[in-house]
Amino acid sequence: MKTIPLILMGCGGVGRQLIQHIVSCRSLHAKQGVLLRVVGVCDSKSVVVASDVFTRGLDDAFLTEICRVKSSGSSLSILGSKGGECQIFSNLESVKKVVDIASHLGRTTGLTFVDCSASSETIEILNQAVDLGCCIVLANKKPLTSPMEDYEKLVSHPRHIRHESTVGAGLPVITSLNRLLASGDPVHRIIGSLSGTLGYVMSEVEDGKPFSQVVTEAKCLGYTEPDPRDDLGGMDVARKALILARLLGARLNLDDIKVESLYPAEMGPDKMSLEDFLSSGLSSLDEGIDERVKVASSKGNVLRYVCVIDGSRCHVGIQELPKDSPLGRLKGSDNVLEVYSRCYSKQPLVIQGAGAGNDTTAAGVLADILDIQDLFS
Ligand SMILES: NC(=O)C1=CN([C@@H]2O[C@H](COP(=O)(O)OP(=O)(O)OC[C@H]3O[C@@H](n4cnc5c(N)ncnc54)[C@H](OP(=O)(O)O)[C@@H]3O)[C@@H](O)[C@H]2O)C=CC1
Numbered sequence: 001m002k003t004i005p006l007i008l009m010g011c012g013g014v015g016r017q018l019i020q021h022i023v024s025c026r027s028l029h030a031k032q033g034v035l036l037r038v039v040g041v042c043d044s045k046s047v048v049v050a051s052d053v054f055t056r057g058l059d060d061a062f063l064t065e066i067c068r069v070k071s072s073g074s075s076l077s078i079l080g081s082k083g084g085e086c087q088i089f090s091n092l093e094s095v096k097k098v099v100d101i102a103s104h105l106g107r108t109t110g111l112t113f114v115d116c117s118a119s120s121e122t123i124e125i126l127n128q129a130v131d132l133g134c135c136i137v138l139a140n141k142k143p144l145t146s147p148m149e150d151y152e153k154l155v156s157h158p159r160h161i162r163h164e165s166t167v168g169a170g171l172p173v174i175t176s177l178n179r180l181l182a183s184g185d186p187v188h189r190i191i192g193s194l195s196g197t198l199g200y201v202m203s204e205v206e207d208g209k210p211f212s213q214v215v216t217e218a219k220c221l222g223y224t225e226p227d228p229r230d231d232l233g234g235m236d237v238a239r240k241a242l243i244l245a246r247l248l249g250a251r252l253n254l255d256d257i258k259v260e261s262l263y264p265a266e267m268g269p270d271k272m273s274l275e276d277f278l279s280s281g282l283s284s285l286d287e288g289i290d291e292r293v294k295v296a297s298s299k300g301n302v303l304r305y306v307c308v309i310d311g312s313r314c315h316v317g318i319q320e321l322p323k324d325s326p327l328g329r330l331k332g333s334d335n336v337l338e339v340y341s342r343c344y345s346k347q348p349l350v351i352q353g354a355g356a357g358n359d360t361t362a363a364g365v366l367a368d369i370l371d372i373q374d375l376f377s
């Protein structure tokens with residue numbers, strides 16, 4: 001049986017769903033000859049680790065308890081040591097402990113860091129993990145959209161990194177692009193709708209629902225980032241665009257991308273709390289969006305938040321598109337990407353399907369972990 005030891009960073013909607021998938025797929029994985037051994041789970045303040053990471057992981061009952069505690073909104077630090085089977089470390093100590101485990105397991109049994117946080121702070125640990133021979137799997141886009149130097153370090157061992165869920169959640173976007181590029185088929189243009197949240201919001205407001213109501217629904221459905229302004233301001237789509245553009249070889253940074261925001265600067269995270277934005281800011285945007293939807297509709301068009309990557313130029317923003325165009329027909333949280341390359345020059349390669357949600361995202365992360373099993377014994 002191959003064993004893949006892993007440390008999960010982030011135990012929110014996606015991280016918890018990943019734990020549930022791992023636990024419920026135990027017998028399937030056993031038939032495939034693979035065991036996923038979760039040796040540690042981190043939230044923003046603490047890490048829970050198995051007492052002997054060389055031989056044991058956290059057991060399934062305890063992993064389920066971790067999910068219960070985190071879904072109730074508590075910190076991992078309230079968990080006990082479970083009769084000595086695990087240890088809990090907080091704040092700076094937790095970072096030291098995680099790096100310590102990486103230095104022991106990285107070059108022996110191997111270790112995979114799975115980043116399901118939404119933080120830009122994980123980049124330091126991830127870069128250390130890479131230096132220590134560990135693999136990394138990310139749903140978190142922020143480390144991959146850090147300055148070029150950090151990015152290049154992170155992806156310096158291509159066999160050791162997987163990040164399919166960073167674009168299109170569980171859709172095979174990165175894999176498909178890598179296959180085209182590896183076969184010498186250069187991709188020169190990608191156009192698409194890459195936000196599950198904005199896809200859902202734009203298609204729901206067409207039916208006359210208020211913008212604030214559908215954004216709140218998207219948040220409840222697990223489509224939005226922890227702060228939905230990341231989606232509504234276009235930054236989440238810009239990050240996806242940057243990830244794809246860098247994959248295609250462009251040496252761009254986030255501020256090279258032109259981004260259209262759906263809210264004004266005075267409602268930004270530096271000026272308004274998330275609570276105020278959700279309780280009052282959001283509804284003040286209803287009228288303006290409704291007006292734009294009506295103007296588009298009077299011309300037989302709909303609004304879509306579109307990402308265009310053309311050579312090394314990227315821009316993301318609202319476009320008015322015919323109702324019966326591929327992007328105009330999108331419904332719900334679906335993403336669609338049209339990829340133009342030498343082989344797909346007139347008719348693009350089209351990838352479409354659910355582009356957000358905890359279940360599909362966590363499934364994409366799980367598939368990434370299984371995809372690196374050859375590096376483990
Ligand atoms: N939902 C979706 O459809 C998709 C999501 N993603 C990505 O998945 C990631 C997770 O999203 P989601 O689960 O919704 O986010 P949540 O906000 O629900 O969860 C984030 C988790 O990360 C933890 N965390 C924060 N900072 C750190 C840190 N420095 N180290 C370790 N853990 C940390 C938080 O801890 P605490 O509990 O203490 O706050 C929390 O447990 C995001 O990056 C998102 O962009 C990608 C594709 C689709």
Ligand SMILES: N[C@@H](CC=O)C(=O)O
Nearest residue numbers: 195196197223224225
């Ligand atoms: N908030 C994102 C989640 C996936 O990356 C989206 O809405 O697409």
